[in-house]
Amino acid sequence: MEIILKEDIIGLGYKNDIVNVKSGYGRNYLIPQGKGVIASPMAKKILAENLKQQAHKLAAIKAEAEKKAEALKDVALEIAAKVSATGQLYGSVGANQVAEELKKLGKEVDRKLITMKEAKQVGDFVALVHFHKEVTVEIPVKVVAENAAELKAAAEEEKKLQTAPVAEAPVAEEAEVEEEVEAPVEE
Secondary structure (H helix, E strand, O other), rough: OEEEEEOOOOEEEEOEEEEEHHHHHHHHHOOOOOOEEOOOOOHHHHHHHHHHHHHHHHHHHHHHHHHHHHOOOOOOEEEOOOEEEOEEEEEEEEEHHHHHHHOOOOOOOOHHHHEEEEEEEEEEEEEEEEOOOOEEEEEEEEEEEOOHHHHHHHHEEEEEEEEHHHHHHHHHHHHHHHHHHHHHOOO
């Protein structure tokens, strides 16, 4: 079923795009919600005429999107999250956290414009911000452990404890045995 979209739907298409969708999705969701109309020949003609008349408006919208994209061009985010000892995150880092970090930097971006594979462990990821159908910005996102210094110190301390007592314990026991042996001889 062909549908003309009336608004941007991430993962499906952008406003005024003609997309093929399953009949149930179109009839039961897109059309009743006002997000699309059936792409009849007459509707396609009307769409073409509207696009021709709105060409300069669309150019202005694209220019605005490029301006926003330029502001985010050199942004790199580092998000701290709680991490288990094995490196797994408690929860995940997704579009919501990316939007919050951008807001802290003074860049207002709607979380619905951001797509990112959910980060479930520490590492480097990429978040895509879709300002326009032709304007997309990649933002590198580095997920780090919130308590990285504490985890590293705990691991080093544990390593010291495991190696140190093993080497010192036999020496101390031998000294005690020698003292016990000498004590009865003196009396």
